[in-house]
Amino acid sequence: MVGGSPESTEAAVARKRWRERDEKREEQEHRRRGGYGEEATQAEFVVVVVAEAVAEVARHSGTVEDFGHRDGGRSQI
Known part of the structure; x- marks a missing residue:
């Protein structure tokens, strides 16, 4: 060596x-x-966290299937 x-x-x-x-x-x-x-701003971070929380609650409560059906399926998500 x-x-x-x-x-x-x-x-x-x-x-x-x-x-x-x-x-x-x-x-x-x-x-x-x-x-x-660019790094996420504080507001963007909060939006992502809230969206993830809402999605998690929707998955566990069974409301995911209800999206788009409240008006007879006329709306598009």
């Missing part, structure tokens, strides 16, 4: 793996928040 001990090489490899892992996590978090582009 030229220029370093095996321990320093192992440390460098470990640091590279940690850096790659951290970069991957950051990219996944970025995509989870809405992908590439």
Whole structure:
């Protein structure tokens, strides 16, 4: 081995793996928040959270099937 001990090489490899892992996590978090582009504003975040909560309640209460049928199926969602 030229220029370093095996321990320093192992440390460098470990640091590279940690850096790659951290970069991957950051990219996944970025995509989870809405992908590439501008970060979501607080209002956009609230809208998403509320929409997810409403959808969850609708799934559990059985009202999902009722959407679009309240007026005899005339409306399009």
